Amino acid sequence: MNEQRESARDGAAVAAVINGQTWHVAWHPPPEPPPGTPHGAEALCLADDRVVVVSGDGRHWGLPAGRPEQHEQWAGTMRREVREEACAAVTGCRLLGFSRGVCVRGSQEGLVLVRSMWRAEVQLEPWEPQFEMSHRRLLPARQAFRSLTVPGGLVPFYRRLFAEAGVPTS
Numbered sequence: 001m002n003e004q005r006e007s008a009r010d011g012a013a014v015a016a017v018i019n020g021q022t023w024h025v026a027w028h029p030p031p032e033p034p035p036g037t038p039h040g041a042e043a044l045c046l047a048d049d050r051v052v053v054v055s056g057d058g059r060h061w062g063l064p065a066g067r068p069e070q071h072e073q074w075a076g077t078m079r080r081e082v083r084e085e086a087c088a089a090v091t092g093c094r095l096l097g098f099s100r101g102v103c104v105r106g107s108q109e110g111l112v113l114v115r116s117m118w119r120a121e122v123q124l125e126p127w128e129p130q131f132e133m134s135h136r137r138l139l140p141a142r143q144a145f146r147s148l149t150v151p152g153g154l155v156p157f158y159r160r161l162f163a164e165a166g167v168p169t170s
Helices: 074-086 141-147 155-165
Strands: 014-018 021-028 037-047 050-055 088-105 112-124 135-140
Touching: 014 088, 014 155, 021 155, 037 074, 037 088, 037 155, 050 074, 050 141, 074 088, 074 112, 088 155, 112 155, 135 141, 141 155
Parallel strands: 037 112
Antiparallel strands: 014 021, 021 088, 037 050, 050 135, 088 112
């Protein structure tokens, strides 16, 4: 696969190194999540025609994402994480798919995590960060993809996320 141009295919795992561990990550279409432990939500957020990206250090940029709290459903996790990390309220959303990551090397070897992936229309609120993110940017849609800090191996996965959301990657 040419990582720079191709999108992830349904169920086809790509290898990625995340926090020093090797994972095999695959895209799964909705509506049903693949088997694994629910591990939260991630959202490609649009405020009008701009994509919202967040950062904890002002150098590495990503999409609002996080783990579920007790008894929280997929959409509830996404809405809370967008509010906490991007200081934005979700006004509309669509489930795009799921990531399923299997740790194949590292301290969590054998662990299988599933995350819901969303497109969310948002209304920005005053920037008053209270959690791990300390920076927020609004980027033109065509610039957002190349501004993300994507773990090695996951470019096709994020290209698929943007394609499913109808947001151009260049």
